[in-house]
Amino acid sequence: MSRRRDLFSTPRRAARLQAPHYDSEAFGNFSETIARYLGTARYLVFQSVVVIGWIGWNVIFSNSEAGFDPYPFILLTLALSLQASYAAPLILLAQNRQEERDRGTAEADRRSNARAQASTEYLARELAAIRLSVGEMPTRDYLDDQLARLQKEIETLRAGLGPEGKLPKDS
Numbered sequence: 001m002s003r004r005r006d007l008f009s010t011p012r013r014a015a016r017l018q019a020p021h022y023d024s025e026a027f028g029n030f031s032e033t034i035a036r037y038l039g040t041a042r043y044l045v046f047q048s049v050v051v052i053g054w055i056g057w058n059v060i061f062s063n064s065e066a067g068f069d070p071y072p073f074i075l076l077t078l079a080l081s082l083q084a085s086y087a088a089p090l091i092l093l094a095q096n097r098q099e100e101r102d103r104g105t106a107e108a109d110r111r112s113n114a115r116a117q118a119s120t121e122y123l124a125r126e127l128a129a130i131r132l133s134v135g136e137m138p139t140r141d142y143l144d145d146q147l148a149r150l151q152k153e154i155e156t157l158r159a160g161l162g163p164e165g166k167l168p169k170d171s
Helices: 002-009 024-038 041-060 074-136 140-160
Strands: none
Touching: 024 041, 024 074, 041 074
């Protein structure tokens, strides 16, 4: 009896309500799978066949018990509304996830383009420096011209020298 009295005399601890845990990545993948399927021609054909079959069945069997959704097709409307109420948020979630991926890809592309531009500018500067240094270097034609000019000067000087290779004396 004392044990029972203890149970009633001590207050119970408040129960903690824990929110159900879900993996957002798994849910996101699931929503993308559903959104991808909802955006296909296969789904549109399947949904059209179901709706036409539903309406056809209920029109043909409208006077018997086999017809389960008479003319205003309230149950069909409810089913399509329920499907739309789930499809819209799933599609929006999939679009948001795709935007995040696109944003990451665009940022990576920007960084890659900036590196490529920096490399291109560096190579352009190096090429300009090489062109300048090559422009200052004598070319083969320039050296040939200079050698020919020096050779003419030497011949002119030799012609002015005497037979012993000395300059003639001024008398």
